[in-house]
Amino acid sequence: MGRGSPSPSIRQPGQCVLCWVCDEFFPRGQKVEDFYLHLTDIDHEIVEQTYEKRCFFTYLLTEAGVDPKTAEQDACRMEHMISENSFRHLKQSMDKKE
DSSP states (O other): OOTTOOOOOOOOTTOOHHHHHHHHHTTTTOOGGGGTOOOOHHHHHHHHHHHHHHHHHHHHHHHTTOOHHHHHHHHHHHHHHSOHHHHHHHHHHHHHHO
């Protein structure tokens, strides 16, 4: 770990590695390289896309009245199940409504 850098949490049993990376690094704006987790450009793109989906679905669910903890858990499942094409279409249709 880098000096002065907050340590990431330990991945919970059953927690998706990709979700752990999204949860630990993207919200804080930290560099994953600071923690000796080196991603290829393709890996980094996948993590970014997954995090975008997580945020999108969490927002939709909480806006619909789902409690935040359940919304996050469900968003995690949804982000892995939807194709990139379907997600882009859904997101575009939502953006047009706003």
